[in-house]
Amino acid sequence: xxxxxxxxxxxxxxxxxxxxxxxxxxxxxxxxxxxxxxxxxxxxxxxxxxxxxxxxxxxxxxxxxxxxxxxxxxxxxxxxxxxxxxxxx
Amino acid sequence: xxxxxxxxxxxxxxxxxxxxxxxxxxxxxxxxxxxxxxxxxxxxxxxxxxxxxxxxxxxxxxxxxxxxxxxxxxxxxxxxxxxxxxxxxxxxxxxxxxxxxxxxxxxxxxxxxxxxxxxxxxxxxxxxxxxxxxxxxxxxxxxxxxxxxxxxxxxxxxxxxxxxxxxxxxxxxxxxxxxxxxxxxxxxxxxxxxxxxxxxxxxxxxxxxxxxxxxxxxxxxxxxxxxxxxxxxxxxxxxxxxxxxxxxxxxxxxxxxxxxxxxxxxxxxxxxxxxxxxxxxxxxxxxxxxxxxxxxxxxxxxxxxxxxxxxxxxxxxxxxxxxxxxxxxxxxxxxxxxxxxxxxxxxxxxxxxxxxxxxxxxxxxxxxxxxxxxxxxxxxxxxxxxxxxxxxxxxxxxxxxxxxxxxxxxxxxxxxxxxxxxxxxxxxxxxxxxxxxxxxxxxxxxxxxxxxxxxxxxxxxxxxxxxxxxxxxxxxxxxxxxxxxxxxxxxxxxxxxxxxxxxxxxxxxxxxxxxxxxxxxxxxxxxxxxxxxxxxxxxxxxxxxxxxxxxxxxxxxxxxxxxxxxxxxxxxxxxxxxxxxxxxxxxxxxxxxxxxxxxxxx
Numbered sequence: 098x099x100x101x102x103x104x105x106x107x108x109x110x111x112x113x114x115x116x117x118x119x120x121x122x123x124x125x126x127x128x129x130x131x132x133x134x135x136x137x138x139x140x141x142x143x144x145x146x147x148x149x150x151x152x153x154x155x156x157x158x159x160x161x162x163x164x165x166x167x168x169x170x171x172x173x174x175x176x177x178x179x180x181x182x183x184x185x186x
Numbered sequence: 187x188x189x190x191x192x193x194x195x196x197x198x199x200x201x202x203x204x205x206x207x208x209x210x211x212x213x214x215x216x217x218x219x220x221x222x223x224x225x226x227x228x229x230x231x232x233x234x235x236x237x238x239x240x241x242x243x244x245x246x247x248x249x250x251x252x253x254x255x256x257x258x259x260x261x262x263x264x265x266x267x268x269x270x271x272x273x274x275x276x277x278x279x280x281x282x283x284x285x286x287x288x289x290x291x292x293x294x295x296x297x298x299x300x301x302x303x304x305x306x307x308x309x310x311x312x313x314x315x316x317x318x319x320x321x322x323x324x325x326x327x328x329x330x331x332x333x334x335x336x337x338x339x340x341x342x343x344x345x346x347x348x349x350x351x352x353x354x355x356x357x358x359x360x361x362x363x364x365x366x367x368x369x370x371x372x373x374x375x376x377x378x379x380x381x382x383x384x385x386x387x388x389x390x391x392x393x394x395x396x397x398x399x400x401x402x403x404x405x406x407x408x409x410x411x412x413x414x415x416x417x418x419x420x421x422x423x424x425x426x427x428x429x430x431x432x433x434x435x436x437x438x439x440x441x442x443x444x445x446x447x448x449x450x451x452x453x454x455x456x457x458x459x460x461x462x463x464x465x466x467x468x469x470x471x472x473x474x475x476x477x478x479x480x481x482x483x484x485x486x487x488x489x490x491x492x493x494x495x496x497x498x499x500x501x502x503x504x505x506x507x508x509x510x511x512x513x514x515x516x517x518x519x520x521x522x523x524x525x526x527x528x529x530x531x532x533x534x535x536x537x538x539x540x541x542x543x544x545x546x547x548x549x550x551x552x553x554x555x556x557x558x559x560x561x562x563x564x565x566x567x568x569x570x571x572x573x574x575x576x577x578x579x580x581x582x583x584x585x586x587x588x589x590x591x592x593x594x595x596x597x598x599x600x601x602x603x604x605x606x607x608x609x610x611x612x613x614x615x616x617x618x619x620x621x622x623x624x625x626x627x628x629x630x631x632x633x634x635x636x637x638x639x640x641x642x643x644x645x646x647x648x649x650x651x652x653x654x655x656x657x658x659x660x661x662x663x664x665x666x667x668x669x670x671x672x673x674x675x676x677x678x679x680x681x682x683x684x685x686x687x688x689x690x691x692x693x694x695x696x697x698x699x700x701x702x703x704x705x706x707x708x709x710x711x712x713x714x715x716x717x718x719x720x721x722x723x724x725x726x727x728x729x730x731x732x733x734x735x736x737x738x739x740x741x742x743x744x745x746x747x748x749x750x751x752x753x754x755x756x757x758x759x760x761x762x763x764x765x766x767x768x769x770x771x772x773x774x775x776x777x778x779x780x781x782x783x784x785x786x787x788x
Binding site for chain 1: 274275278279282283284285311314315317318319320322323324326329330
């Protein structure tokens with residue numbers, strides 16, 4: 098089982114809002130992996146969009162992510178791509 | 187059931203809050219607060235061993251709520267990408283562990299009911315969100331609240347959490363109570379109603395008046411200001427609430443109530459007298475009722491029949507739609523009990539969304555209405571869901587042979603709509619004839635005049651119906667563009683607006699030219715302040731809540747028709763309601779000094 102740790106910078110203009118959070122939970126749910134997030138606002142499990150939202154990830158903030166599970170690499174890539182996108186989802 | 191009522195009282199400072207008088211009467215009692223989360227929400231500890239059942243109940247509520255979102259989503263599929271995205275995120279959110287797991291844990295650990303656990307979860311989530319500096323993300327809490335509300339609706343929809351198990355009668359406090367909520371409560375355990383929202387003609391107020399229970403509505407933040415178990419004085423005469431009253435205050439208020447009731451006793455003299463003016467002009471004073479149980483008070487208060495039976499209640503009492511047989515029994519008993527006096531039954535007057543839960547094929551048209559007052563409701567709904575309508579018509583016609591039954595069609599807005607409806611009625615009559623089922627083929631069929639277009643076209647409509655019934659509650663709302671349930675504009679809802687009076691007059695004249703009867707059945711019929719105007723306009727029947735009948739009859743019996751007509755003529759020429767009110771007040775103090783001299787109304 099692999100574990101990947103990385104740090105993402107939020108580039109999304111309106112930060113991680115509902116739709117982004119929903120997308121993150123979807124990625125985790127469909128890839129057989131777990132992702133933990135740690136930011137200034139606390140920690141969150143990526144399976145819960147409310148936990149993600151409550152981290153209040155606004156544009157410019159950074160989040161430390163830990164992906165575990167068989168598909169960790171793909172999930173890590175997908176999530177990082179989502180968070181660092183410059184265009185609104 | 188172990189409710190918070192058993193907890194010791196917390197003593198606070200006496201404090202008086204002001205609202206709007208919804209229904210008269212004074213009571214002192216303990217309150218039960220229905221949290222804004224959902225009407226019908228209440229906290230209680232579970233019995234031992236009941237937790238896993240409660241968890242199941244919670245999970246199935248989540249599932250049903252999720253299903254309702256999914257079917258909502260299907261309606262939007264294809265277009266409205268933004269809407270679909272929002273619904274999608276709600277679907278994801280409803281299964282979120284902060285809601286579901288957290289609530290399940292709370293149910294188990296704290297042994298509390300699902301509604302309470304859900305509310306606690308919501309508070310915990312809110313705490314987290316409150317710390318968020320970003321406005322946009324913080325405001326997403328509204329979505330969380332929305333999905334929690336959906337789950338809560340499913341939970342309370344099972345009708346288990348209504349105060350069926352109170353050991354003592356209570357005052358119920360909530361944001362607002364829908365008629366369905368009220369019917370689910372055991373009203374013999376309710377002393378009075380206290381709500382945050384709504385004006386004098388909100389549903390809570392109307393239902394409270396028909397039950398003869400005091401109500402104060404529109405008290406800001408009341409669900410936060412008092413807690414289950416607090417003692418309050420509810421003063422429905424003046425629209426006041428006293429929190430944490432002293433013993434002296436309680437005594438004083440009860441004495442005040444006693445005096446008011448003594449006045450009501452005098453009223454009872456009028457119950458057995460005829461409804462006529464000093465110079466012998468008769469007018470029918472009849473009753474508006476919501477539920478068949480009210481028949482008793484219809485007879486008690488000496489009504490000259492039923493001017494409006496709102497037939498919707500039969501449809502909300504149980505989880506299933508009533509059968510033709512159920513409806514027939516209710517209608518027949520009522521008509522027979524009051525025969526030969528007329529019983530006017532209004533056909534189903536609701537929006538489709540309200541009945542959606544009962545309907546097997548609730549298709550597209552039950553999406554959330556953007557503008558319910560202007561939406562698919564009332565006769566429009568009946569014409570669309572014809573099976574439902576036909577069942578009701580069959581029951582009505584079958585009952586028509588047992589006394590004098592009049593069928594009243596609500597919300598008619600055009601001749602075409604009326605003709606369509608009559609075609610359905612004709613079809614039903616044909617069916618019954620073929621089946622050899624007896625009914626009165628001459629059953630009177632009338633329409634509500636409550637849409638401004640019907641007022642304008644009253645002369646043509648009058649040719650094709652047997653009577654008019656002016657529904658002022660809705661007519662005023664539509665004519666003045668005022669939502670009577672909206673606390674910000676409710677004060678502009680004005681029965682004495684000259685436009686309203688002229689519309690009523692126009693309808694009466696149009697009806698009488700065709701020789702048909704014209705009744706009026708809004709709240710203003712039962713208000714002793716506005717009734718004289720209506721009496722003067724020459725209506726054939728005023729229909730009101732039963733307990734108002736003796737008051738209006740007393741007024742009528744102390745009037746001469748000549749004076750009333752003169753007053754009405756004067757008011758019709760006013761330009762503004764400040765003028766109509768001033769004139770009316772003058773008339774009342776001049777003509778009924780004992781009743782109005784020191785009364786500072788208007």
